[in-house]
Amino acid sequence: MTPFIAEILGTFLLILLGNGVVANVVLNDTKGNNGGWLMISVGWAFAVFAGVIVSQNVSGAHINPAVTLGLAIGGKFEWSDVPMYILAQMIGAMLGAFAVWLTYKDHYRSTTDQAGILGTFSTGPAIRNNTSNLITEVIGTFVLVIAVYYMSPPNFATSEPGIPAGLGSIGALPVALIVLVIGLSLGGPTGYAINPARDLGPRIVHALLPLKNKGGSDWAYSWIPVVGPVIGATIAAILYTVLS
Secondary structure, three states: OOHHHHHHHHHHHHHHHHHHHHHHHHOOOOOOOOOOHHHHHHHHHHHHHHHHHHHHHHHOOOOOHHHHHHHHHOOOOOHHHHHHHHHHHHHHHHHHHHHHHHHOHHHHHOOOOHHHHHHOOOOOOOOOOHHHHHHHHHHHHHHHHHHHHHOOOOOOOOOOOOOOOOHHHOOHHHHHHHHHHHHHHHOOOOOOOOOHHHHHHHHHHHHHOOOOOOOOOOOOOOOHHHHHHHHHHHHHHHHHHHHO
């Protein structure tokens, strides 16, 4: 398996299981309907766990353009590989969102809440305030990327030769716990995208699918879950470099 395929597969599982738990909680007539924020946060954490497990030994399990960019800015990842990784992550995210739709197809038909349907694909603010929403995404992604830096070699774990730096160099469970606490502590205002591919890829799928009662894809908000994580990752990388 190549790093390109590994990033597709890892991101696919991330979105399939992450957006899958949202669909289970939000859509009508599911077994997990109204399971609550804790169920969503735990589900997303272990979605990250699954994505890291399958890709860590090949690509470093970035499964997130913000992680890829953050590592490149800090000199831990080759800039020449950045476009390939981000393309793979977008493909994986879109395939994962499509698979969620296939899994919950009957439940999408029985759901009329347009915001809820969109929420099974992409994030949205609890209170719409672009400045506050952007800051929230910056902070959440900063926490993720600074943790990746400080738990990556040589600070914490050892990495197998030839495996790029990334979430996989930390280990799947620590990364899952980081994402869990981000969701529980910082996820309330925006749904903690902290990953441009996680939001943009499924939002595109939402726009393309023939969903009943789907409404709009909220493109006016879509730049925030992309720009915020990029800024947060950049700040984390610069801070780590300055303090090292």
